[in-house]
Amino acid sequence: MLSKKTVMRILLIAILIIPFSNLFSQKVIDTLETEDGTMILYSNRTWTYLEDVNFDGVMNEYLYGQVISDTSLHYTQTWDKDLCYTSDLQNDVNELKDTIWMCVQDSIHDNFVIPFDGVVTSRFGWRRGKNHNGIDIDLVTGDTVRAAWSGKIRYAKYNTGGFGNLVVIRHFNGLETFYAHLSNHLVVPNQIVIAGEPIGLGGNTGHSRGSHLHFEVRFYDMPLNPERIIDFKKNEVLDENLLVHRGMFRSGGGSSTAHSSGSSNGKYYRVRSGDTLGAIARRNRTSVSRLCQLNGIRPTTVLQIGRNIRVR
Numbered sequence: 650m651l652s653k654k655t656v657m658r659i660l661l662i663a664i665l666i667i668p669f670s671n672l673f674s675q676k677v678i679d680t681l682e683t684e685d686g687t688m689i690l691y692s693n694r695t696w697t698y699l700e701d702v703n704f705d706g707v708m709n710e711y712l713y714g715q716v717i718s719d720t721s722l723h724y725t726q727t728w729d730k731d732l733c734y735t736s737d738l739q740n741d742v743n744e745l746k747d748t749i750w751m752c753v754q755d756s757i758h759d760n761f762v763i764p765f766d767g768v769v770t771s772r773f774g775w776r777r778g779k780n781h782n783g784i785d786i787d788l789v790t791g792d793t794v795r796a797a798w799s800g801k802i803r804y805a806k807y808n809t810g811g812f813g814n815l816v817v818i819r820h821f822n823g824l825e826t827f828y829a830h831l832s833n834h835l836v837v838p839n840q841i842v843i844a845g846e847p848i849g850l851g852g853n854t855g856h857s858r859g860s861h862l863h864f865e866v867r868f869y870d871m872p873l874n875p876e877r878i879i880d881f882k883k884n885e886v887l888d889e890n891l892l893v894h895r896g897m898f899r900s901g902g903g904s905s906t907a908h909s910s911g912s913s914n915g916k917y918y919r920v921r922s923g924d925t926l927g928a929i930a931r932r933n934r935t936s937v938s939r940l941c942q943l944n945g946i947r948p949t950t951v952l953q954i955g956r957n958i959r960v961r
């Protein structure tokens with residue numbers, strides 16, 4: 650049995666060592682002062698900025714400090730260049746009881762630029778039995794795809810889950826954007842980009858039939874309908890203020906939790922006029938309580954016609 654003092658000592662050592670473990674995993678051969686900060690050069694010819702070694706992924710201190718990490722909302726969002734979703738399935742839209750204000754157009758960080766000016770060929774929402782978590786824009790392989798807002802590249806590599814070559818940017822406004830099916834990346838993780846900067850070339854990689862850009866906007870891993878934020882005809886944001894609330898995550902139908910919509914084999918039912926939870930449960934050989942559990946609703950919730958509810 651370890652004494653309390655020993656445990657505290659081990660914890661303290663762990664706290665001191667863990668942040669620097671990246672530094673020790675490869676041999677540091679030199680450091681270089683650059684205008685972007687101190688650069689660390691490793692023996693295997695890779696490099697990183699000193700500030701990136703301990704970067705915690707928080708791009709918006711206001712949002713994280715006053716909204717996300719407050720006692721009512723326990724959303725997580727780590728900084729991981731190997732996982733396209735970083736919240737570890739924890740972020741549940743039903744925790745979102747208040748409306749969160751964020752700015753999607755300000756001259757300091759977040760001027761918006763359309764990622765690609767092309768015809769929208771598929772919208773967010775229900776499609777072929779599952780949720781389409783983004784919007785598809787037609788392009789020709791090799792066309793330049795641009796950062797929608799300024800931010801920091803979190804992920805830039807081939808994704809085996811269907812996205813193909815994927816770039817994920819974490820933005821100063823608190824959102825993340827996904828750019829999928831690219832033929833090539835033009836950026837690397839931890840790179841700062843400004844709105845409109847080229848980040849990749851359009852393509853047809855991953856689960857894609859024909860060259861197009863699959864573009865997603867996510868709030869703490871939960872997909873939002875890009876058309877609730879962006880006018881794809883005018884190529885500008887609908888409003889400089891974005892009010893994020895629980896209802897926004899349901900407009901596309903399907904599951905309201907972060908990932909099940911994209912990756913699970915959940916079965917959904919579209920509510921029709923006259924439907925009740927009891928009738929839907931009977932028809933799908935399940936129970937009302939199970940439906941409530943799957944959809945984060947109560948037995949007394951009024952069902953909106955056209956809404957997709959998860960039945961399995």
Ligand SMILES: [Zn+2]
Binds near residue numbers: 781783784785862864
């Ligand atoms: Zn798509």
